[in-house]
Amino acid sequence: VAAILDDTGTAGHTLGTLRRGEDDPSRLLTSLATAHTLGLPVDLTKVLAPTPTVDLPTYAFDRRRYWLTAPAHQVRDVSAAGLQDAGHPLLSAAVPVADDQTVVLTGRLSVRTHPWLADHVVGGAVIVPGTGLMDMVVRAGDEVDAGQVGDLTLISPLVLPATGAVQVQVRVGAPGDTGERTVTVHSRPEEGGDAEWIRHAEGLLLPQMPDPAVVPGEWPPAGAVEVDTDLDAWYAHTAEAGLGYGPAFRCLRRVWRRDDEVYAEVALPDADAAEASRFGLHPALFDAALQAAGPGALLGNPGDADGAGWLPFAFRSVALHAHGATRLRVRLRALGPDTVAVTLADPAGQPVVTVESLTFRPVAAGRADEAAALRRTSVFHLDWTPLPAIEAAAGNTTRWALLGDDPLGLADALAAAGHPVASHPDLAALIDTLDAAADVPEVVVDLRAGPDADPSRADADAHDAARDALALVQRWLAEPRLEQTRLVLHT
Structure with a gap:
């Protein structure tokens, strides 16, 4: 019937639901799927049995696997090789x-x-x-x-x-x-x-x-x-x-x-x-x-x-x-x-x-x-x-240095705890102050928490951050007076 209607020249689409050699349910679903691809409104929920759905992972590092795991000792037919x-x-x-x-x-x-x-x-x-x-x-x-x-x-x-x-x-x-x-x-x-x-x-x-x-x-x-x-x-x-x-x-x-x-x-x-x-x-x-x-x-x-x-x-x-x-x-x-x-x-x-x-x-x-x-x-x-926990002895203090802005208020918190704190705009400014051993801090925190990222500059910002971090570490390793100092990068 579908073939006869196509021969009439009438505008539109004809979809058959019966065909020799095919079972009726498969033929019907194939025709409905074809109708859907042609842009016709097809509600498949009316003809398909309801089945449970699985939420797809939102991104690659969602810590959940959705792939089937083969049995432990399942191997392919080795005779084929x-x-x-x-x-x-x-x-x-x-x-x-x-x-x-x-x-x-x-x-x-x-x-x-x-x-x-x-x-x-x-x-x-x-x-x-x-x-x-x-x-x-x-x-x-x-x-x-x-x-x-x-x-x-x-x-x-x-x-x-x-x-x-x-x-x-x-x-x-x-x-x-x-x-x-x-x-x-x-x-x-x-x-x-x-x-x-x-x-x-x-x-x-x-x-x-x-x-x-x-x-x-x-x-x-x-x-x-x-x-x-x-x-x-x-x-x-x-x-x-x-x-x-x-x-x-x-x-x-x-x-x-x-x-x-x-x-x-x-x-x-x-x-x-x-x-x-x-x-x-x-x-x-x-x-x-x-x-x-x-x-x-x-x-x-x-x-x-x-x-x-x-x-x-x-x-x-x-x-x-x-x-x-x-x-x-x-x-x-x-x-x-x-x-x-x-x-x-x-x-x-x-x-x-x-x-x-x-x-x-x-x-x-x-x-x-x-x-x-x-x-x-x-x-x-x-x-x-x-890292093993280090118990600080009573009365001990640690010399700290902060690089960059301090949006977290670390300087005030450390000072309140009795630790000497010095702030510097960058590592070069800190190194300029190292005139004596007493000036060398025990911990240096590089504060890299900047403003909210601009999505349009995500790639450029990533490259800039990696380049700046590399330059910081290279300068750090080249300064012998900081060999015993711990560097902390806060991102």
């Missing part, structure tokens, strides 16, 4: 290298995509636990049918930045004469593709699997005495010393001690247990099993009186016998002042992980800032750094 899906929460893709038997597994880690990692803090820095590196290596071994980790040494901590992400590579070398393969773990910041790769771990994968260790049938074993330690208080103490465990890593439930052995029960929080099946052994659960050495006093003194505790350093002969555990029975047997043998079993007593020997290294509270210094990010951002 010629890769193989690694099927692991910490590793996304596997790449068999052409003309070689080398395999590289890659991943991307951040505190946003893997928020549970933020619960492992050393010296104020978020560090991927050594058990996380071990689980990635075990997954790499599965890729090449090397079921045992012969040894793995942790060389440097893998630190996650507060913002941004790191790229991770687990590289498995070609097999040797007896089937053994070298393995390394590297990372680099995601921002800046030319950043240097950092090696975090290196070791050896073996093709044969050792026989599972015998797990005691009686639990807890006869003669084991439960350790009378408040685990919440113990976690709080380690946090104060620089080794912080958040909710995901606070999995210790009970601890027993017998001679040179410690037994424990650990369980993942419900929020993390749902994802345990995607790991060989969830790193937080494995880490908590090793934590039992702390309340059980199995290891020697960390070295300093204020030692924070121990972290894994070198694994030897590690075998994973079952995947996806959420609860464990733990047996740690001391082999030396800093070395233990580890046997982990499920609640039914079936073996899960065996470690022939695990050597720890101490984390000293006094050196915890070294870990924090390893944070890295190539994206600069603004941040507030709080």
